[in-house]
Amino acid sequence: MELTAQIGGSVTDGLAYLGSLASLSSRAAYFTFVAPFRGKPLRFRQAVSQAMQAGVRALPILSLITFFIGLILALQSAYELRKFGAITFVANAVAISMTRELGPLITAIVVIGRSGSAFAAEIGTMRVTEEIDALETMAIHPVDFLVAPKFLAMVVMLPCLTIWANSMGILGGALFGVTRAGFFFSRYAHASLDALFLRDIVTGLIKSVVFGITIAAVGCHEGLSTGTGPEEVGRRTTRAVVVSIFLVILVDLVFTALFFFIGGG
């Protein structure tokens, strides 16, 4: 009985958490998409600065990581394909697994490490130093002022970063293709493009938008729920990273399954 009660308790806690994320996301969406039409201008400048920080500054590390991932994918698939004399299919394997799965996922994980944690730490510190309270006493909604620009930045930047990550992954695969599988670079590029359907790219991008919402929601939610004391900021930041990674994988599973069943793959 004890165990059942515990499982039930965790399930309700989990659902309540998802509920608060959904409520935060919908308020952020209101301030991003609805409020501008009601005379409250969008905080475009903040959103651009967030997009710079979360997106553009992530490019070097993301490029490096996805280039390596592409190379690893090529090596791993070549190991098996070689047995069938089908080493030229390395291009297909890399292109498809990058665009459908690893591009969006690796991008999300890099962004969680760089920005999801930063959101929680920034907002959490503001909570501790009473800056959030100060916003409220100045009649400025913290979700409008702090969360909405981060949401907008995430929703726009994650797909952009994902496209970049896909290309870098394919480039990493090409390094193997050109040096070890007898491809010319242009032929490898063609083979990659031929292997891809628009659907592969689009499903990856749809996932990346949802990942962006998830990362922003968890980071901001953890920051806003920070209690008192500096040690609480550290705890919330760690939690933001762990919960974001888990939820991104969960969202990935749900959407992949959805695409599989409704799109036949």
Add this chain to the structure above:
Amino acid sequence: MEPRVDSSLQHEAMISLRNLRVNYGEREILHGLSFEVVRGETLVILGGSGSGKSTLLRALVGLERPSSGEIWVKGKNLAVVSDAEMNEIRKRIGMSFQGGALFGSMTVGENVALPLREHTKLEEPTIEIIVRLKLDQVGLAGFETYLPSQLSGGMRKRAAVARAMAMDPEILFFDEPSAGLDPIIAAGVDELILELKKAFHMTIVVVTHELASAFLIADRMVLIDKGNIVAIGSKEEMRSSTHPRVRQFLDRIAESEVLEEADYLQMLTEDHPRKRNSMTKRGGA
């Protein structure tokens, strides 16, 4: 015990509390407070750590919703107002937080300009003039482009006051204005509060545990202990009060000195001896 009701009040009440109770979860922090703040006066809320004075201040600016009772500010009961009405009230009040709570990523000037940019349609040059004026009023002229991290503790507090005054509020709230400042800088902040009162006839509510500061700036004082009002009155009334809890606070007598031997033993052996209200009945000085 019943707080003394000040019958001499004939002026307009800016804030009026009626049987205010505030809970944090299950725990009741404020046990039914009633008093008024009159237009143009400086009311100091005194109390020790954990007395509930900070919670009271948070309730007065709408950061905590009462669990029961009423807080009337400018004709609106904060216990039941909508978010939109609350925001309208908040535009008419200013709050200076304990640590300043300036936004670290913005310059001092941008901090002061923020409420103006958010809530008014003023042109940018006008806002710049107002910002300079407000910073000049708190003695920080020329510091517009500094980041809060480049200012000393006292200057940060002054900047926070300038931001709180940006919208020309009718009521100004201070949370522990002298906390964390050395005595000379703290005296400077007290001086600033007195100047504001003199120059703008503002209604000012200050929460503090600093006696010297309280007696310097207050018109009236409220002493809060364990979520109840112990005493309310003018400086003179407070000084001449014979109430043991007031004497204990004003004469800075440590808690254990007030206890008799038997009670002290009981305090050591019992779980929650301090919850008993017998403590306040005993003579201290």
